[in-house]
Amino acid sequence: MAEYDYAQAINDARAKYEEIALALDTDRLAKEAADLEQQAAEPGLWDDPEHAQKITSKLSAVQSQLKHLKSAASRIDDVETLVELGQEENDAETLQEARNEVESINKDLEDMEIQTLMDGEYDERSAVVTIRSGAGGVDAADFAQMLLRMYLRWAERNGFKAKVMDTSYAEEAGIKSATFQIDAPYAYGRLSVEGGTHRLVRISPFDNQGRRQTSFAAVEVVPLVEATDHIDVPDSEIRVDTYCSSGPGGQGVNTTYSAVRITHLPTGIVVTMQDERSQIQNRAAAMAVLQSRLLVLRREEEAKKKKELAGDVKASWGDQMRSYVLHPYQMVKDLRTGYETSQTQAVFDGDIDEFIQAGIRWRHEQRRQAAAEEEE
Structure with a gap:
């Protein structure tokens, strides 16, 4: 059985993350979140409950996307440090923990990737x-x-x-x-x-x-x-x-x-x-x-x-x-x-x-x- 290539796995995860971040356009998401936050703060927002619900739901979704993207980037950096520590100490338990984390990151990235594929005219709707x-x-x-x-x-x-x-x-x-x-x-x-x-x-x-x-x-x-x-x-x-x-x-x-x-x-x-x-x-x-x-x-x-x-x-x-x-x-x-x-x-x-x-x-x-x- 081939030895697990931690460096390659982390590089693949980082490449996939960058591809997703580019497709979702983090700058656009941040701008959209700021605009929605401004709309959500308007005094008369809840005069129209249906409209208010749409604004707050969309804001929550955009903020969640940004949070997941930021978290994924941080986790990739952290697991890379964990691998270096495990290899320096020749600690099998730490390396196994790192491998599990890489696999978890990849699963989360796959879930985020799905978001980039929903680009139909009405895909965003209820x-x-x-x-x-x-x-x-x-x-x-x-x-x-x-x-x-x-x-x-x-x-x-x-x-x-x-x-x-x-x-x-x-x-x-x-x-x-x-x-x-x-x-x-x-x-x-x-x-x-x-x-x-x-x-x-x-x-x-x-x-x-x-x-x-x-x-x-x-x-x-x-x-x-x-x-x-x-x-x-x-x-x-x-x-x-x-x-x-x-x-x-x-x-x-x-x-x-x-x-x-x-x-x-x-x-x-x-x-x-x-x-x-x-x-x-x-x-x-x-x-x-x-x-x-x-x-x-x-x-x-x-x-x-x-x-x-x-x-x-x-x-x-x-x-x-x-x-x-x-x-x-x-x-x-x-x-x-x-x-x-x-x-x-x-x-x-x-x-x-x-x-x-x-x-x-x-x-x-x-x-x-x-x-x-x-x-x-």
């Missing part, structure tokens, strides 16, 4: 995610609920604010659909790689003969619209229906018609919302989600036109993107990136960061190749 059960009957509805729990647990593990906006429960078990919002910087950049068809293979707990069942669920991820997006939705293009909210098995039925269903007539897009107690609040939330979906639709149409002009129309990469196999073996595998793990329970408990990071790297490479083809 995300609105909708999960729908597909083929597979009650197993599919149960699978959709498993995915909902998985993403909510992922948000909790990362300290992201999550809010379930609408849930349609299936009759026997699970859910027909659910929509939730993740409020965090780059939530859309992260979760957009989760969009597509997810497949579950297992022994069905709902089959008294214990047969293996394959079921499907669709995950849709859109960026949260902002006031500057200018998505105009005339009243003549929508139909608004109101109804009583309800929970699983008819529990928690609201006696007022507070739930709202908005149908966008030109596209057939339907959005339901029942989380808020007020019909007005539910209508506003439903309109925001509708506008988010129309924003993505507009972007997809623009991208399709560009590809047609280039004479290269490809199928969407999002379909059939991940398989969760619980029988006859344990494996979760992303079919685009090839990343896989046998820790299926950990995945369903929200441990999906490695899948997301692999997806972001894969997407960045797809974008790079597409840009190179356009230049040719």
Whole structure:
């Protein structure tokens, strides 16, 4: 076994750090932090709580980036000193400690590197995610609920604010659909790689003969619209229906018609919302989600036109993107990136960061190749 090259490992870490610092532009981040601090200090900031929340959240994210960059640079210098000390004293324990620290630094640098790859138009925004059960009957509805729990647990593990906006429960078990919002910087950049068809293979707990069942669920991820997006939705293009909210098995039925269903007539897009107690609040939330979906639709149409002009129309990469196999073996595998793990329970408990990071790297490479083809 080759001897561990401490000098090379530290040089590699420093080179990666410098590359990340250049990509993130530390001077720009510092200037942005100063500007946000000034906005956060304005006396009337909290007169508009929604705007204030955006400013403070963005400030926290930028300050966190700067802190991590500064910490990484300091840790690289410190571990270099630690290696010198260990080698001078021929202290195996100190050298092992240094090696562990180098590996820890590299992992943190990989996490920061992911930030540099989220350079899409809407990647910085919060995300609105909708999960729908597909083929597979009650197993599919149960699978959709498993995915909902998985993403909510992922948000909790990362300290992201999550809010379930609408849930349609299936009759026997699970859910027909659910929509939730993740409020965090780059939530859309992260979760957009989760969009597509997810497949579950297992022994069905709902089959008294214990047969293996394959079921499907669709995950849709859109960026949260902002006031500057200018998505105009005339009243003549929508139909608004109101109804009583309800929970699983008819529990928690609201006696007022507070739930709202908005149908966008030109596209057939339907959005339901029942989380808020007020019909007005539910209508506003439903309109925001509708506008988010129309924003993505507009972007997809623009991208399709560009590809047609280039004479290269490809199928969407999002379909059939991940398989969760619980029988006859344990494996979760992303079919685009090839990343896989046998820790299926950990995945369903929200441990999906490695899948997301692999997806972001894969997407960045797809974008790079597409840009190179356009230049040719």
